[in-house]
Amino acid sequence: MVKVGVLGYGTVGSGVVEILEKNKDIIAKRVGQEISVKAVLDLRDFPGDPVEKVLVHDFDIVANDPEISIVVETMGGVHPAYEFVKTCLENGKSVCTSNKALVAAYGPELLALAEEKNINFLFEASVGGGIPIIRPLKTSLAPDEILEISGILNGTTNYILTEMTEKGSDFDSVLKDAQDKGYAEKDPTADVEGYDACRKIAILTSLAYGKQLDFEDIYTEGITRITDRDIAYAKKMGAKVKIFGSSKKVGDKVSAMVAPQLIYPEHPLYSVDGVFNAILVKGNMVGDVMFYGQGAGKLATASAVVSDVMDAAKHAGVNIITLWDAEKLDLVAAEDARNVFFVRVSGIKAQKSEKVKELFGNVKMVDAGYDDEFAFVTEEMSEGDYEKAAAQLDGVINKIRVDQTGLA
Amino acid sequence: MVKVGVLGYGTVGSGVVEILEKNKDIIAKRVGQEISVKAVLDLRDFPGDPVEKVLVHDFDIVANDPEISIVVETMGGVHPAYEFVKTCLENGKSVCTSNKALVAAYGPELLALAEEKNINFLFEASVGGGIPIIRPLKTSLAPDEILEISGILNGTTNYILTEMTEKGSDFDSVLKDAQDKGYAEKDPTADVEGYDACRKIAILTSLAYGKQLDFEDIYTEGITRITDRDIAYAKKMGAKVKIFGSSKKVGDKVSAMVAPQLIYPEHPLYSVDGVFNAILVKGNMVGDVMFYGQGAGKLATASAVVSDVMDAAKHAGVNIITLWDAEKLDLVAAEDARNVFFVRVSGIKAQKSEKVKELFGNVKMVDAGYDDEFAFVTEEMSEGDYEKAAAQLDGVINKIRVDQTGLA
Structure with missing residues (x-):
């Protein structure tokens, strides 16, 4: 006994x-x-x-x-x-x-x-x-060098983003509804600002590499700036907005981040909706492995x-x-992390597209039918270079990183 | 050492x-x-x-x-x-x-x-x-009584069904292509007839319930009878055809089967395509948990x-x-297993629909635009009752079980 x-x-x-x-x-x-x-x-x-x-x-x-x-x-x-x-x-x-x-x-x-x-x-x-992830990381994936972890680690924010996507509602009304249903706390800060996901990716990354990753060192961006227009653009692109806690091996260092991501249907986490969580782990031998289930409850x-x-x-x-x-853990500086960015800009495309090309190089324009703004997707660039370029462009409304997983 | x-x-x-x-x-x-x-x-x-x-x-x-x-x-x-x-x-x-x-x-x-x-x-x-499933079943899910297991357990057949769905090609040409690419064996019998999946669901089910389930006792149906018309109907229904190895607890017994299934986008395995495998396990405490990855290689x-x-x-x-x-393991007799059936019948709907209702009760007709055949979906019924009814209906072309997971 x-x-x-x-x-x-x-x-x-x-x-x-x-x-x-x-x-x-x-x-x-x-x-x-x-x-x-x-x-x-x-x-x-x-x-x-x-x-x-x-x-x-x-x-x-x-x-x-x-x-x-x-x-x-x-x-x-x-x-x-x-x-x-x-x-x-x-x-x-x-x-x-x-x-x-x-x-x-x-x-x-x-x-x-x-x-x-x-x-x-x-x-x-x-x-x-309830998702088995810590034990599999310690045992089932032990033969592997972990190359990358991406997780939908917070049910509240995944529920909010799913509702915004399916119903076209705005953030505030979905949050209120989530609070009424008990899916979000009265004070939703820890969830919607990404702090909860941040602690979780800190734990997973520390375990994957065997050294301490302090959660305070992880660049963390929540979903409070995601609007119905971002969601509309995502749909236009055939993508969804999700918030990921993610980390990956870059040479001898590790890059880690919590931020909204645009992902395409080819991404194994694309259909993880509502309050469900899922974690994708890439090993150097086993390839992609994904774990899915109820992240809370x-x-x-x-x-x-x-x-x-x-x-x-x-x-x-x-x-x-x-x-x-x-x-x-030896962490890549936030400004050196490399990403592809979706960027929304207020104003008229014809008047600003030359400047955009000058600052961001080869970009792909995205048209969601708005007259007062336009948007584009950059090639892969460092966070630092993005910030420098964005600072010189008038009227940047929002940016969302684009996860290319599954695309050729 | x-x-x-x-x-x-x-x-x-x-x-x-x-x-x-x-x-x-x-x-x-x-x-x-x-x-x-x-x-x-x-x-x-x-x-x-x-x-x-x-x-x-x-x-x-x-x-x-x-x-x-x-x-x-x-x-x-x-x-x-x-x-x-x-x-x-x-x-x-x-x-x-x-x-x-x-x-x-x-x-x-x-x-x-x-x-x-x-x-x-x-x-x-x-x-x-490479998917962690045996160890999680023995450890992570050990607190749970396992209620149900559904798995896409064979990469070859999942690849064939995915290609048939995405390209509208017929079974034989996709199989040939899969053989050329090395995704299917020269003698594909063990895969396409479901024998491989059968051994795997026998192992998972035996482990889940702690008693021996002989694979010879599992009703096993492969994908060789699935045609491009079945796939066209599935699309019309907003569904996909997958082949599952599955088992579930029914009272004190267990029901197990390998067979093609029509599944809807709400099913966690819906987006598992190509050579990937995935296994969904339902525990009485943890709820749905899903494991995804490369099933071979x-x-x-x-x-x-x-x-x-x-x-x-x-x-x-x-x-x-x-x-x-x-x-x-105490197994439910194959004829007592209860399922929903999608049934294709040759001939003119108007001439046979009265007979269909008489034999199968309340059915839902499915129209995929063919003049020489029609199809319907039954309510849940036993395999034995289905066989009896189907035997009395002229011109049954094929049947596929319908997995209702995720539907309200």
Whole structure:
């Protein structure tokens, strides 16, 4: 019998307790022994909820219970999650977390501590919710040098962009609708500004290359500047607007970014719509591999946490190797990253196209039928060169990077 | 230093040797020690190939080398692969194989032997080539009761159906083209008749439910009867024809089948085209999860084999639990499986539609503009009831099952 402590009885934490109960028999069979929840820590009370029997309000009860060998951390936030997790690891308990903020900030330290203690620090649910991605990256794709990762890593923004595309609605009204439906938070900043996706691509990239990529170092652009006109242009181009967290190997360095991207039907992520997430990984041997599923949600995310609990139970006293050093990953400077840009400009095309050619070279014009603006697509150029050229062109309204994946 | 023996230096076997050499450093770092190939068994000689230095023609050299702790089996075919693998396991060597025929036929026996010896029998590459699916099913999806699996499991047939759809060509000319390009074998029977997909869905289903599903017991229908007219109807319906290996839980039993399916854009596998494969798994907690990638090919498949070699190296002396008993899975009889059918009938609609309604009840007519035939879609009915009704209707040309996934 393996005994588990759960820190935080919110959406994911209560999902973990539910799965461990509902799928108890299957889980016991697959692990080789029963797993049961001995204590759930939360500040709140839950009158009438069966959790009452194991509910505690004092962290020390979990931390000092020698029977509890695995702790689930589903409180969210960096503090006191970090202090709690560290104490549990120091006390010899494996920890399974869904907390991307914690993992992005303290991954290497907590992994090193787990290794030292011959226990495990696992975080499948921190990226992609129920989508298996962390474990496949550590195991299935381990023979490969990772060349590129592109992910639709945030369900809220993918839902908003999908609705804008399908209904032609503007950002604000779709956001309001998403909030009403519970797909977006009251304060949607972390999602719509790309901060959530940023932490997730930081985790994936750190794992892929075995060194720390600080999320603060990743150029991050949200979707708040995407308008119905951008969407109309995208349709005209036979493309869709998605927001990607992405990284790729460039020589000995790695380039990483969170930003909206125009993608074509040939891109494996093109048909990933609504609240679904997906991650495309390119290995130097396996080629393109894609993982798709629910990137959030109580039971999907909790299922990923429970898969870690089962792994921790099967690896009692054995550290599962996870390469992620505290040493910093060598990052390509944001201005040196190379991209293709779709650019919208206010004014009359005939009057500005000479200037556009002078500044951007060989471009392809895109006409979506507007009289007061025009648009073009550049060839591949550095972010720095783009910025320099754009600064000299009057009336740039917006730019969106164009992902060429799948195009000949 | 871990020493590996490779049985069979064909496409996949030579890919394994290539990856272990090319990605040697990454692999050593991730496993914690170097992995090198000590012997490669093949009947042929390979003059000038570096493999010559380790090439052997006698199986006993591999089987009896105490330094070789992991054996890769990439010979294909059931015999003598089975005898060789069994001997290696009996001699205490873990075995990693890409051989679906072997796994489908002898999985439970070889797994039991590996468990008894505290070693491992691993077969990630036997299904979906480079796509991680076997390991995720055993680990990431372990908390879940598996409700349904649908897979595009064969690249040759997916390529043929994609070409027929995109170019409007007929089956025979596309098959010839696929053979010229090396996407189809000279004798394409195993692919186009669905036998290859059948072994793969047998393996996935056996793993999902922990009991043996004999591939001979799975109703299997290939794509040889699909014509350009079927494709034209599919387009008219806004659908595509794909061939799925699929299984699902029905009460306490499991229903399994290989057959062409009409699927709609809402289906997560709709945009999986060309030689790509993908597998959709529905868990009772995680919901829909999809895995996509190259289902065949030298390096993709070899990458999956090497991921198993790395797992075997990390689990020296520790058996990775794999539930797959020899006991037979309780299968729904083929005639009791329930499906929606698209049916084409020769003759004039006006003259036969009364009879169609009498036999099939509430159907939806589909008009693709042909004068000499018509078509309809049934409501859900059992395969047995469909056969009875179809037998009483003159001039049934073809039927294709309709997968309703994603439709409201």
